[in-house]
Amino acid sequence: MSAHNYRVTLEYLGGKHAESDLHAPVQFEVGNHDDLFNIIDRVQSAQLTDTDTAAALALGMKLFGEVMLKHRKDPLFEKLQPAYREFIGAFKERITAGQENQTPPLA
Numbered sequence: 053m054s055a056h057n058y059r060v061t062l063e064y065l066g067g068k069h070a071e072s073d074l075h076a077p078v079q080f081e082v083g084n085h086d087d088l089f090n091i092i093d094r095v096q097s098a099q100l101t102d103t104d105t106a107a108a109l110a111l112g113m114k115l116f117g118e119v120m121l122k123h124r125k126d127p128l129f130e131k132l133q134p135a136y137r138e139f140i141g142a143f144k145e146r147i148t149a150g151q152e153n154q155t156p157p158l159a
Contacts, residue, residue, distance in 0.1 A: 098150025
């Protein structure tokens, strides 16, 4: 069992398709070795982008990273690992710099 367990809910709110009931909500439970709320807060506080985009980026990266870690020996993920580790390192540097300097937002 992972150190932290979460329930993720995705609801369609409308937009491209007018009916908000077009898709039923999707809900799933997932574990992660990190405190996702803490990570989302850190990414948002770096002000690299708006708060919703920062939350989506942080959550998406952490969910994907945990799946990749769990299946690290699968050839599909094995090839991605070096590039993903490099990306995460660069991303963490940007977050740290953003928190220290409040760098301009991403375009």
